[in-house]
Structure formats: structure tokens, C-alpha cells
Amino acid sequence: MFGYEFYVDPSRCIGCRSCLQACEECETHRGHSMIQFDFLDRPNTIGTAAYVCWHCDEPTCAQVCPADAIKKGEDGIVHSSLKPRCIACNNCVLACPFGIPKMMEPQQQMMKCDMCYDRTSEGKRPMCATVCPSQALAYVRPEQVAARREKPVNVFYFGNQRITTKVYMMVSLERDAVVLDVADYIWEEGREAVASRQ
Amino acid sequence: MAKPPVPVEDLAETYGPHLNYAPPGGWQDESVHPAEKLVKTHCCFCGQQCGIQLKVRGNQVIGFEPWEEFPFNRGMLCPKGVKRYLQGNHTDRLLEPLLRTDQGFRPATWEEALDFTARRLRAIQERYGRDAVAVYGGASLSTEKSYLLGKFARVALGTRHIDYNGRLCMVSAGTAYKLAFGVDRSTIPWSDIPKAQVLFVIGANIGDCAPITADYIWRCRDSGGRLIVADPRMTPISRNADLYLPVRPGTDLALLMSMLHVILRDGLEDRRFIAERTVGFEVVEVSVRNYDPRIAAEMTGVPPEAIEKAAHWFARAERAIAMHARGLEHHSKGVENCLAVINLVLATGKIGREGCGCTMITGQGNGQGGREHGQKCDQLPGMRHLEDPEARRHVARVWGIQPDQIPQAGYTAEEIMEAIHRGEIKGLLSICFNPLVSLPDANFTREALDRLEFLGIIDFFLSETAQHADVVLAGSLQEEEEGVGCTAEGRVVHIRKAVDPPAHARGDTDIIVDLAHRLGKGQHFPFRSPRDVFEELREASRGGIADYYGITYEKLDQQMGVFWPCPTLDHPGTPRFFEDLRSFHADGKFHFQETLWRDSGDPVDADFPVYLTTGRVVSQYLSGTQTRRIGALVDQYPEPRVEIHPRLAEQHGIRDGDWVTVTTRRDQITLQAMVVRTIRPDTVFIPYHWPGRRSANRLTHRTLDPRSKIPEFKVSACRLQKAAGPEAAPDDRAARRNGASGGAR
Numbered sequence: 001m002f003g004y005e006f007y008v009d010p011s012r013c014i015g016c017r018s019c020l021q022a023c024e025e026c027e028t029h030r031g032h033s034m035i036q037f038d039f040l041d042r043p044n045t046i047g048t049a050a051y052v053c054w055h056c057d058e059p060t061c062a063q064v065c066p067a068d069a070i071k072k073g074e075d076g077i078v079h080s081s082l083k084p085r086c087i088a089c090n091n092c093v094l095a096c097p098f099g100i101p102k103m104m105e106p107q108q109q110m111m112k113c114d115m116c117y118d119r120t121s122e123g124k125r126p127m128c129a130t131v132c133p134s135q136a137l138a139y140v141r142p143e144q145v146a147a148r149r150e151k152p153v154n155v156f157y158f159g160n161q162r163i164t165t166k167v168y169m170m171v172s173l174e175r176d177a178v179v180l181d182v183a184d185y186i187w188e189e190g191r192e193a194v195a196s197r198q
Numbered sequence: 199m200a201k202p203p204v205p206v207e208d209l210a211e212t213y214g215p216h217l218n219y220a221p222p223g224g225w226q227d228e229s230v231h232p233a234e235k236l237v238k239t240h241c242c243f244c245g246q247q248c249g250i251q252l253k254v255r256g257n258q259v260i261g262f263e264p265w266e267e268f269p270f271n272r273g274m275l276c277p278k279g280v281k282r283y284l285q286g287n288h289t290d291r292l293l294e295p296l297l298r299t300d301q302g303f304r305p306a307t308w309e310e311a312l313d314f315t316a317r318r319l320r321a322i323q324e325r326y327g328r329d330a331v332a333v334y335g336g337a338s339l340s341t342e343k344s345y346l347l348g349k350f351a352r353v354a355l356g357t358r359h360i361d362y363n364g365r366l367c368m369v370s371a372g373t374a375y376k377l378a379f380g381v382d383r384s385t386i387p388w389s390d391i392p393k394a395q396v397l398f399v400i401g402a403n404i405g406d407c408a409p410i411t412a413d414y415i416w417r418c419r420d421s422g423g424r425l426i427v428a429d430p431r432m433t434p435i436s437r438n439a440d441l442y443l444p445v446r447p448g449t450d451l452a453l454l455m456s457m458l459h460v461i462l463r464d465g466l467e468d469r470r471f472i473a474e475r476t477v478g479f480e481v482v483e484v485s486v487r488n489y490d491p492r493i494a495a496e497m498t499g500v501p502p503e504a505i506e507k508a509a510h511w512f513a514r515a516e517r518a519i520a521m522h523a524r525g526l527e528h529h530s531k532g533v534e535n536c537l538a539v540i541n542l543v544l545a546t547g548k549i550g551r552e553g554c555g556c557t558m559i560t561g562q563g564n565g566q567g568g569r570e571h572g573q574k575c576d577q578l579p580g581m582r583h584l585e586d587p588e589a590r591r592h593v594a595r596v597w598g599i600q601p602d603q604i605p606q607a608g609y610t611a612e613e614i615m616e617a618i619h620r621g622e623i624k625g626l627l628s629i630c631f632n633p634l635v636s637l638p639d640a641n642f643t644r645e646a647l648d649r650l651e652f653l654g655i656i657d658f659f660l661s662e663t664a665q666h667a668d669v670v671l672a673g674s675l676q677e678e679e680e681g682v683g684c685t686a687e688g689r690v691v692h693i694r695k696a697v698d699p700p701a702h703a704r705g706d707t708d709i710i711v712d713l714a715h716r717l718g719k720g721q722h723f724p725f726r727s728p729r730d731v732f733e734e735l736r737e738a739s740r741g742g743i744a745d746y747y748g749i750t751y752e753k754l755d756q757q758m759g760v761f762w763p764c765p766t767l768d769h770p771g772t773p774r775f776f777e778d779l780r781s782f783h784a785d786g787k788f789h790f791q792e793t794l795w796r797d798s799g800d801p802v803d804a805d806f807p808v809y810l811t812t813g814r815v816v817s818q819y820l821s822g823t824q825t826r827r828i829g830a831l832v833d834q835y836p837e838p839r840v841e842i843h844p845r846l847a848e849q850h851g852i853r854d855g856d857w858v859t860v861t862t863r864r865d866q867i868t869l870q871a872m873v874v875r876t877i878r879p880d881t882v883f884i885p886y887h888w889p890g891r892r893s894a895n896r897l898t899h900r901t902l903d904p905r906s907k908i909p910e911f912k913v914s915a916c917r918l919q920k921a922a923g924p925e926a927a928p929d930d931r932a933a934r935r936n937g938a939s940g941g942a943r
Contacts (some may be wrong), residue, residue, distance in 0.1 A: 014406075018274075021831075043875060046437055
């Protein structure tokens with residue numbers, strides 16, 4: 001839909017999993033949910049996060065596909081693998097830094113979130129972002145998101161890999177990118193890991 | 199004697215709960231056979247009553263589509279709403295009346311089943327008196343059905359005893375709001391929530407029980423609003439709380455009175471509002487004098503500085519809203535708890551303006567509408583008091599009877615069960631209520647049901663209570679009859695009929711009307727449709743507090759719902775109360791009410807040193823009669839677990855996933871532990887949606903609030919013991935997958 005963007009804000013997530021339940025109601029993949037959902041650390045927090053495919057500008061899944069089966073549309077949407085081409089090799093599943101693609105074993109095809117292409121092409125909002133009760137998943141105009149406490153970014157660092165995406169992550173105002181580095185979580189002598197500092 | 203005819207495990211083999219996963223025809227069917235129409239209506243679960251569009255093909259609901267134009271939820275839905283469509287075409291659905299036999303139940307014709315029901319009700323009344331029969335209603339019924347049931351009990355049966363499962367919901371708040379404001383409804387529309395500068399949420403697990411409200415709260419925070427959450431557990435909304443108050447179960451009143459103490463101590467009250475618009479302040483002022491934050495901290499476990507901060511934030515904000523739900527109301531002092539919230543609101547003058555007020559977050563589907571028009575034991579339609587002579591005259595005229603023919607007030611829901619237990623009430627007709635799961639002290643409830651001489655049930659599934667029935671009349675789901683509901687906001691909404699009841703099942707309205715005819719009162723029940731009932735309801739409510747006279751189905755469609763009171767056809771409705779700073783009391787004043795501390799009815803001691811509190815999870819609804827049959831919802835939270843803080847768990851050698859026996863003065867159950875730091879170390883939590891050996895209500899107690907008669911679900915005393923494994927649980931063997939790869943029928 002013109003003028004609308006997708007925003008993910010885990011800090012708003014209430015863990016209800018409405019997105020998961022609604023995603024599997026979408027007509028193109030009924031019975032299969034494409035949403036990723038996590039309890040961050042249930043023993044210690046009620047924090048949860050739900051997220052969709054980030055639709056990378058240069059999608060790693062497509063770059064590693066040996067069968068050229070994963071296509072990005074002009075609108076920036078990265079689609080499920082093309083059924084006639086997909087060889088079910090799992091390269092995309094393993095390579096995606098966000099862990100998005102899913103191998104559907106019965107039909108031997110990679111499927112993933114396509115931001116409800118069938119809905120957005122008809123002027124409907126994606127299912128998950130429509131139903132999300134806390135609008136942790138939101139498909140709205142940028143000016144609506146500008147009123148929020150957090151700000152949108154679409155630059156991610158995984159180690160040295162810089163990824164820019166179509167979908168935005170809401171982060172605190174002082175940040176400009178989401179930086180994830182495994183090294184921060186590894187214990188080294190004389191240096192506490194981030195995880196244990198928290 | 200209304201005992202299950204055969205072991206309940208055998209009944210469960212036939213009647214479920216079985217799990218339905220897929221839409222009619224299977225997941226792929228819709229691409230071949232698309233929906234024929236979309237029906238704009240409302241969700242059947244919870245008091246939010248979200249707008250939803252049901253996809254209909256033939257006479258089946260096959261899916262849903264968000265309804266983005268409906269202003270309350272704008273397309274948003276929780277997982278229960280998303281999956282609600284799976285209950286219609288369900289293998290467990292009752293498709294014809296059932297009569298009990300020695301071998302179980304057998305199908306019957308409607309003639310036979312209705313004749314039998316009427317004959318048994320009559321026989322009991324002739325032998326033991328009119329009041330030997332009681333009627334149970336439910337707050338998931340449409341407002342028309344609620345009205346009809348109240349009239350049925352009083353006119354067709356002539357019994358005093360009709361009450362409903364809303365007695366387990368927000369009646370403490372209802373009682374308090376009537377005492378203070380003269381009206382039982384949220385004082386605000388939800389659109390006020392984002393306008394507040396401070397939200398004080400106490401005893402309301404909004405993330406799990408009213409998920410759509412989370413968006414309103416986050417929008418408030420987006421505008422700079424601050425969120426205070428008081429709860430023994432960190433529930434999902436507490437993740438963004440600016441101030442979290444970990445109140446000990448049963449001590450909310452001390453916290454609230456101490457907040458008022460601080461406000462008065464620090465001179466933050468609104469003297470002008472108090473002087474001009476209220477009465478009774480002096481007594482309240484005295485009553486909080488001893489609630490210094492230090493003393494309250496010892497009682498509540500909330501740091502004194504946090505109590506002061508909460509009081510300061512609430513009082514100093516120009517606009518603040520207090521939100522509360524069952525966590526505050528399910529107490530033997532539930533009414534006092536709610537009054538203490540209202541006293542805070544009144545003392546600071548936060549009422550009758552945008553972004554100000556207080557609200558109970560009504561929990562049940564039609565929890566608001568279901569309590570306005572006459573299935574409460576002490577009320578007549580229009581929220582009129584049953585003992586008010588003028589109210590009796592008005593309603594008697596609409597009903598075509600004499601005022602003295604309207605019975606006096608009867609027992610409340612739990613009191614009815616106690617009267618059954620002691621043999622005073624011999625017959626029960628119950629619709630939309632599963633007391634065996636939802637009333638406290640479930641073993642007592644089972645004993646009582648076993649003693650009934652007659653139990654008649656109107657329902658669409660064979661609930662655990664219906665397993666005890668002599669006759670089960672196969673009724674209708676919400677989407678199978680037209681009607682109205684009233685949301686937690688006070689917005690009356692139009693529930694459209696999507697499909698007919700399947701096979702030989704019938705609309706509840708028809709069943710009740712037919713029974714009235716068989717009881718010889720047909721002339722008072724000339725209704726051929728819910729619309730006929732609504733037209734009479736409009737008249738019956740006219741001039742009352744909950745005045746629906748100016749509401750029509752067409753107006754509800756045009757305006758996307760109408761907030762009551764709406765006394766005339768050209769009246770727009772009343773979203774926000776008290777904008778003229780007048781209450782609904784005759785004097786127009788807001789009435790401060792004194793609150794006095796008392797202990798819980800089931801105090802902790804050396805033998806039972808741990809607090810037990812109960813509540814809900816997001817994927818299940820009330821007693822689970824509907825949601826325990828929907829596969830995707832069951833998978834999300836399959837079994838009740840005991841939430842325990844690691845500090846408490848360690849004392850008993852309990853690790854996450856271990857089996858734990860929880861024992862109270864009533865009974866014990868054994869469940870798996872969920873060891874989490876998100877609950878007070880002196881408290882455990884168990885959700886209550888399950889029957890049998892997983893039933894939290896086997897542990898709870900029957901102490902009632904003396905005024906609202908709500909049970910004290912939120913505080914029991916218990917002890918814990920690590921267990922080797924689960925109890926053998928034969929009663930749950932039917933909960934297994936069904937229809938995973940196709941339609942369920």
C-alpha cells in the first residue's frame with residue numbers, strides 16, 4: 001500500500017501471539033504461520049518479541065540461493081522461493097541473519113513472510129499488523145509512527161555485515177542502528193560478557 | 199439426583215473437549231470455495247467486544263477478516279478473536295436436545311425435551327414452592343437474552359432466584375460505582391485513555407485479559423503519559439510501567455488508602471471539587487489517617503517511597519485515570535477496594551473531564567450489557583433496583599402483570615449453589631454458565647449439583663456442569679442470533695446473525711420463549727425474534743439508569759455503537775459520564791464512601807504460608823467451555839502451570855517443569871511449576887480455565903464480599919510440596935487432536 005511502512009517494536013509486545021494465529025489464516029499459506037515469536041528470557045522477564053521478515057535491500061537469502069529461486073520485487077518485498085526452482089537445500093534458512101525463512105518439508109519449498117503480498121496488493125494491511133493488539137507490529141504511515149516514544153531504524157550490523165531493510169525496528173532515540181555482535185556475548189578473561197552484565 | 203449418568207471420562211469421549219484446528223473443508227478449501235459474504239459483528243469473547251467480520255459460506259463461519267472501520271479496535275484482535283470461528287463447525291457441537299439415561303445421554307425431539315423440562319420445573323415448584331427452582335444466566339448472552347431470562351424467571355417461573363456468572367466478574371466494582379456515582383458503568387470511553395498524563399492500573403492483567411486496551415495504554419505513554427502498575431505479578435503491561443508496585447495479595451486496600459493518606463498529608467487534594475461536588479469526605483479523611491506509607495508498606499510489601507510516588511504522580515497530574523479489574527474486585531473486600539480507587543479519583547477531582555476518571559475493565563463478553571437488564575438477582579431492566587416501588591410499577595406495566603407479582607430479590611450465584619447444597623433449592627435451569635469450573639470450592643459445587651432433583655441446561659457444548667444435567671437443550675452460539683451487547687466502555691453494539699444454529703440446535707431465544715409457553719405464560723412472551731425482545735427492552739429500560747429507549751439496531755449500525763444512557767431517538771448517547779459534574783444520585787453529588795480494612799477470608803498461617811492467586815491466560819476464556827475446544831488456543835498454553843518465584847521454589851527443591859502439589863484448606867491439585875522472577879516470592883499463581891484435576895477452583899474458598907457477593911478468587915492460603923509426577927487424570931483423556939488435517943465434523 002502506497003505510503004505505508006512496516007514497523008516492529010518489541011517493547012510494545014504483550015506476548016499474546018495473535019500475529020502467529022492470524023498469519024496462519026492468510027489465504028496464500030493457510031495453516032502455516034510465518035511469524036517469529038520469542039519469550040526473551042521467561043524465567044527473568046515477561047518480555048516477548050514478535051517479528052516478521054525484514055525484507056533486506058540486499059537479501060542474504062537470495063544471495064546464497066544456488067537455484068536463483070528467491071526474488072525481490074520492485075516494491076522491496078522478498079518473496080518465498082519459486083516452487084519450480086527451489087531445491088530445498090536450506091541455504092537460505094541457514095544464512096539469513098534474522099532466522100526468517102522456513103523450509104516447508106511436505107512441499108519441499110522455502111516459505112517466508114511476504115508482508116501479505118496478496119493483501120497489500122489489494123489495499124489491505126498485512127494480517128499480523130492489522131490484528132496486533134498492542135501494535136508491536138504496525139503497518140502505518142510514517143507520520144503515525146513519528147508520534148511514538150521510539151524512533152524507527154532500518155540499519156542492522158551483524159558483526160561486520162551491514163544490512164539495510166524495508167521493515168523498520170523501533171529503537172530508543174539515541175540509537176541509529178541495531179548492532180549485534182556475537183563477540184559481545186562471549187566470555188573472555190578480564191572482560192565480562194554483556195549477557196552477564198545485564 | 200443430578201450426578202453424571204456414567205463416568206465423566208466416558209462422556210468426554212463423545213462430547214469432548216476435542217480439539218478443532220482447521221476451518222470447515224480444511225485449510226485449502228477457501229481457495230476453491232471462497233466466502234460468500236462478510237458479516238460485520240463482534241467477538242464473542244471478553245468485554246472489549248471487538249469488531250470483527252466473519253467469513254460465511256453456506257451456513258458455516260469459515261474464517262474472519264479484520265474490521266478496520268470499527269473505532270474501538272480498528273481491526274485489532276487477540277488470538278481468541280482470531281480463532282473464534284473454529285467453534286461453530288465443531289465435532290463437539292450439540293445438534294439436538296439430549297435426555298439423560300442410565301447409559302449417558304440420548305437424543306430427544308424438541309417436543310419431548312421441552313415438555314420434560316417444563317413438567318419437571320413445575321413438579322418441583324408445586325411440591326416445594328416457587329423458589330425451589332433457580333435460574334442461572336451468563337454474561338456472554340446477548341442483552342436481549344439476558345433481559346428475556348430475567349423476565350422468564352420472574353414471570354414464567356415466578357422464582358426469586360435468578361443470578362448469573364457476572365457475579366464472578368465485576369460486581370464489586372458495580373456495587374462500588376453505584377454507591378459512589380449512582381451508576382454501574384465505566385466513567386470514560388476508551389478514547390480518554392491516551393489523553394491521560396498518568397494511568398494507574400491496579401489488579402488488571404490487561405495484556406492477557408483485555409489485550410486491545412494495551413494499545414490505548416502504549417499510546418498514552420507515547421504522548422508522555424506515565425504508567426503505574428500495581429499487581430502481585432509482573433504481567434505483560436508491566437514491561438513498560440514507569441512505576442511498578444508489587445502489592446501483596448489481599449492488601450490493595452491498604453495501598454489505596456495510603457495513597458489517599460499521602461495526598462491529604464501533602465495537601466494535593468482538590469478542595470474546591472470536594473466542597474462543591476461531593477459528600478462524605480470527612481469520614482474518609484479520618485479513615486485514612488492511620489495509613490502512613492510506612493505502615494502500608496509493611497502490610498502491602500510495596501516500598502513507602504513507591505506509595506508516595508504513585509500518590510504524587512496521580513494527584514499532581516492534571517489528567518489521570520485509574521483502571522482496575524478482577525485483581526481488585528475478587529476479594530471479600532472487593533467493594534471497599536473499588537471504593538478506595540473512587541475515593542482517590544474524587545479527592546483529586548479527576549472526573550467528568552477528558553482524560554480523567556476511573557473504569558472497571560469488564561471481563562466477560564457481554565459483562566456490561568448482561569448486568570443491566572434483569573438477570574441480576576436484585577435488578578430490574580434499565581439497571582433499576584428491584585425493591586424500588588416505582589421501578590416495579592414501570593416494569594410490571596411493560597410486562598403486563600401486577601407489581602406485586604414480581605418476586606423480591608433472591609440469592610446471588612454462589613448463594614444459589616449453597617442453597618442447592620443444603621437442599622433449599624431443588625431445581626436449576628442454567629444457560630451459558632459452567633459453575634463446576636468457575637465457582638470457588640469446586641468439590642462443594644459438585645456435591646451441590648449431585649443433590650439437585652432437576653438440572654436443565656441450555657448450551658451449545660456439553661460443559662462440565664452439563665455432564666450433570668437431566669436435560670440439555672442444544673442452544674445457539676453468539677453468531678447464530680441477532681442482538682446487542684454492551685462493551686466495557688459502555689458502548690452498545692449490534693451483534694449480527696451470521697448463520698443459523700446447525701442441524702436441530704435452536705436459538706436460545708426460541709428455547710426460552712417455548713419454555714415460557716409450556717409454563718402457561720405464553721401471553722407474556724409474544725416474541726418471534728430478538729428484535730421483538732429488544733423493542734420491549736427499550737420500553738422496560740426507559741427512564742431507568744441504563745436507558746436504552748433511544749437506541750435502535752439501525753442507529754447502532756450508523757453510529758458504530760451508542761453509549762448509554764440514550765433516552766431519546768435523537769440523543770447521541772453518553773460516552774463520558776459526569777461532564778456537568780453531577781453524579782446519577784438524586785442529590786447530584788459524588789458520594790465518598792468509608793473503607794474499613796479487614797483480612798482475607800482464608801488467611802495465611804504456619805500450615806498454609808503461601809498466597810495463592812488465580813486468573814486468566816490470553817489464549818483461554820473463562821471456564822474454557824469454548825476455548826478448550828480450539829486447537830491453536832490450547833496449544834498456546836496447553837495446561838495450567840503454577841507460577842513460582844525461584845526463591846520460594848528453592849525452599850521446596852522445585853525446579854522449572856517439576857510437578858508441585860498445591861494444597862489449601864479445601865483440596866490439593868498437582869501441576870507443573872513455572873519458575874519465574876515475575877511473581878512475588880510469597881505468592882503462587884494458577885490460571886483457572888480447566889476442570890477436574892487441573893481445576894484451580896478446587897483450591898479456592900467460598901468467602902464472599904458481604905455487599906457484592908463476589909467470591910475471593912484472588913487470595914487463598916496454600917502450601918507447596920514437590921511431587922513425583924502428575925496425579926492420574928482420567929478425566930482429561932478426551933482432550934486430544936481432532937481434525938488436524940481437515941474439517942472437524
